[in-house]
Amino acid sequence: MYLLYDLAVLISWNILKLIALFNPGIRKFVVGRKNTLPYLQRMRDPQKPLIWMHTASLGEFEQGAPVLEKLCAAYPEYQFLITFFSPSGYEIKKDKLNPHLVTYLPMDGSRNCAKFLSIVRPEVALFVKYEVWPGMYRQMARQKIPILLISAIFRKRQAYFKWYGGLLRGALRRVTHFYVQDTRSEKRLKSLGINAVTVSGDTRFDRVLEISSNAKPLAFMKTFKGKRSCFVAGSSWPVDHRMIAPYINQAAEGQCFVLAPHKIDLKTIEHLEQLIEKKTIRYSDMNQGDLEDACVLILDTIGLLSRTYPYAEIAYVGGGFGTGLHNTLEPAVYGLPILIGPGYHGFLEAEQLVRAGGIRVVQNTGDFEAEVSALFKAPELRSDIGKINEAYIQEKKGASDAILKGVQSLLG
Structure with a gap:
């Protein structure tokens, strides 16, 4: 089975190299991986033990970040x-995590994984959420490197629970311990005979x-809002814009x-501006005078959204009309009432907050206008709804501490 898997990885790699000639995003994916082993050979300090965390992209890095920070404090000598799978995560974080090593995960063939591990030699590895790699897990198990899958969530539709998911089920059985988000995930793992599971939360x-x-x-x-009431729409898509x-x-x-x-490409921003009749201003063009006069501020930049939510009275989170719901926890932590589209099923926190009344679902423009x-x-209604969200966040905290204890039990 692994011979066929290695062959599939090799074929995929060669196809990606061809696509990279024409696609800048794939080119970063390919060129970055060519530099992974040379980078590690230069930067890996053989005198220090190492802890490795792998995430798919930026969102999963943010999910793993509180664990990483606790581990750094607990193990300053390490x-x-x-590592990242996608260029979007790597490109944003590669220069912001000093003094840590930051690179791409190699392609999952046996030879690549063995070379990677021979240089890195981790004491323990943490994989965030969905990151299950059969080739890497197999090589790590051979070298008796503990594998932790953290903030994991498992659903019936995943390949692990299908007749064709044997390779992935085998990879799961190599994991030392799972830290899952909910009891449903625990039950699904136990249905596969996997019992090394802790329900730690997200x-x-x-x-x-x-x-x-x-x-x-x-x-x-502060200047833009002034004495006005503010609405913030985060991670919105064209379908959201047409409704708002x-x-x-x-x-x-x-x-x-x-x-x-x-998406903050020029086409998206210009289309959004065409929909709005009130005075708009882009973050990239703003100055203090224009801000006070504008009714709409468009954040055509990355990294500021979570810091704008404290200025809002109401939040809308995009993706609920088909692209995949984005992060509702960022506004919830500030005690805001939240609106989303109807496609929230499968997003655990959204499901729970809809039932609790902290998130309201809008189906169309009429619903949206009525709710807003x-x-x-x-104001009292906003406050009551916001308190539901704030209390929910407080109730769910603490997963990072549970995972830290698990790492400490392995490292001593």
Whole structure:
């Protein structure tokens, strides 16, 4: 089976190299992996033990970050390696995690994995959420390197629970211990005969609490908001914009809007501006005078969304109309009422907060206008809904501490 898997990995790699000639994103994926082993040979300090954390992309890194920070504090004598699967995560974080080692995960063939591990020699490895790699797990098991899968969540539709998922089930059985988000995931693992499972919760709760407690004020947001009531739409898509724009166009004088599109390419920004009749300003073009006069601020940048939520009275989180719901925890931690589209099933925290009443679901433009109008007119209602979300975050914190204890039990 592994011979066929290695062959499939090799074929995929050669196809990707061809695509890279024409696709800049894939080119980064390929060139970055060519540099992985030389980079590690230069930077790996053989005198220090090493802890390795692997994440798929930026979102999963944020999920693992609170665990990483606790491990750094507990093991200052260790070297730390953070690997990414996708260029989007790597490119953003490669220069921001000093003194840690940051690189790509190699392709999952047996030879690549063996070379990688011979250089890295980790004492323990933490893989975040969905990151299960049969080739790497097999090589790690051979070398008796402990594998922890953290903030993991398992669903019936995943290949592990299908007749064709034998290779992936075998990889799961090589994991030393699972730290899962919910009891359903625990039960599904146990149905496979896997019992080394702790229901620790989701480390994203720790992350949003940490970000909110350390967030620095944004002077431009204070100027933009002034004495107005503010609505923030985060990670929004064109379908969201078409629903939101009609409300903005007839909004009352004392209301302002921040829109943070998921994609910030010029075409997306220009299309958004065409939908809005009120005065808009882009973050990239702003100055203090323009901010006070504008009704809509478009964040055509990355990294500021979570810091704008404290200035909002109402939040909308995009992706619920088909692309995949984005992070509802970022506004929830600030005690905001949250609106989302109907596609929230499979997102555990959204499901729970919809049932609790902290998140409201809108199906169309009419729903959206009715909900936003009611919330802007009723400060007490906003407060009551927001308290549900804030309490939910507080109740779910602590997953990082549970995982830290698990690592400490392995390392001594």
